Amino acid sequence: MSIGPDILVSGRRQIVALSIFLVIQTLGTVFYVGDVIADLREDPASAHFVFEAIVTAALVLGVILGTFALRRTIELLRSQEQALAVARGALSEVIEGQFDAWALTPAERDVGLLALKGLDVAEIAELRGAAQGTVRAQLTRIYSKAGVSGRAQFAAFFVEDLLSGGLKAA
Amino acid sequence: MASPRIQAGTAAETPPTLWDPVVRVTHWGIAASVLLNALLDEGGSVLHVTIGWIVMALLFLRMVWGVLGPVEARFSAFPPNPLAALRHLRQLATGRVRHYPSHNPAGALMAYAFWATLAVVTATGLIMTGGATPMQVAADKAAVASGDWSALIRDGEGASDEDESLGKAAKEVHDVAANLLLILAALHVAGVALESRAMRRNLVAAMLIGKRQR
Structure with missing residues (x-):
């Protein structure tokens, strides 16, 4: 839910x-x-x-x-x-929980989900009707909250934890 | 999980759980106007003419929306097809109904019947008032009330026998079509009740506010 x-x-x-x-x-x-x-x-x-x-x-x-x-x-x-x-598939609950732990804002959650889906900045901006600069800034904040270096690590975060069977405490 | 309240017509083979606001506002606006003008106010009064013009505007907007609107509101999503409508009614009688992405074929036919009749009522109403806007009707009535009868003369200006018989015919058609609207409305309400039961969907809610999710 x-x-x-x-x-x-x-x-x-x-x-x-x-x-x-x-x-x-x-x-x-x-x-x-x-x-x-x-x-x-x-x-x-x-x-x-x-x-x-x-x-x-x-x-x-x-x-x-x-x-x-x-x-x-x-x-x-x-x-x-x-x-x-x-974006809210089987992963959704895991991802939501992690987003909670990172204290992402509602807008950052949406952008984060779309980024995880593999959409690039231009596509996210178009979907959300926002400027690309805004989306880039939001992504930067998400990465810093998650403590990752960029998009690849951000996506890998969930894959890695799924493979190892559970999320580490944030 | 908040499921989408406005469904994409292409994604689902079921009618929308909530119609878009333009469809809803035009639907209820026209419904209220028809009831008011047919049952409550006086024909030829300023109020009657004003409401008639509002209906014309709402009907116009719905026609534009039928071409430019989202998929399930477009005419192409529910083409008039009497054969399909009959088939649908037969299915309804046996209790096994198909679901359609927009109006079902019988409902679609009802919508087109409404629109055609509304167009006739509006057009004949315009002929009867000589195309006068509600503002002009009000001004003329005020002039007559203050003792200036020239407004009436202007109305009759150049009125040949031909014009007069046209006016009479228009009034006749206006009255008949208005009654037809009420009959259609009764059929429409009965149809919605039947469909809602057969499809186990609340069609009224889809036209009002949708299903409350939270």
Whole structure:
């Protein structure tokens, strides 16, 4: 039983917030489009109409971009969920216990799991929607907490202890 | 272990345990609007027209989402297929149902029937009001209330016999389609109850908040 990773909870919140925003945006846009069409029948040359038409076009564009952004966020969250579900295989409890012993933060735990899965910095950064520099810094902190020199030793830590049949006390 | 509440449609051959927020908000928004406009408020009132426009916006958003949204919300995940729908209903009668990654074929057909009827109701409503936005309807009503009848004249301006018969036909279709919506809604609720029992899945929860994990 693990605690739900913070990154997924905040991802879900982001999706809900983006969706509510998108709905409100769409409502406003449809009302504005109706208004512009009504104005079009009255006086299409007025400055009022031209201004409103430009604003409305921006709103329509905003809805379309918002839709794309929302879908991307949903797909990103799903790939994160999938990656984390795979990462939590049979090893998960052992790894979680060790991460506890090292006192890793929730974000460091996620990054650590992905690193153990063999993802490189660029892939982890893309999955988490973070900058590569952030991921590199997190990895450095993880290595220092674990007392290993780098990624190879970090991965070897678990393999070695599994082979020797148990984890040493941290 | 917190299992994913939003499942990838491709990964699982079962419908989502929780639909994405856009699907849920459009679903409940339209459901509430239909009930309000059909049963509670007065046809032609500012409230009625406003809610009609809200339905138009929600329907539009769902159509966009049906093309650009995530896999299981896209139309391609539940194409209209009457034959498959009949097959599904037969399976339902015998109690052995298949699971689908999105709506089941009968449910999909119901969704398309709803959308088509909603489009008809909205379009005829727009014809009846001459495409006036709720703001204009409110302004016209305020003008008439203050004794300025010119708003009414503007409405009737250039109204030929043809326009008038179109308006009457629109009203007729609007009323019939609105009643059809209520019949569809009743069928829909009955269908969800039946499916939930047959599939042993809480379909209502998937449209509301999903299964609480913690």
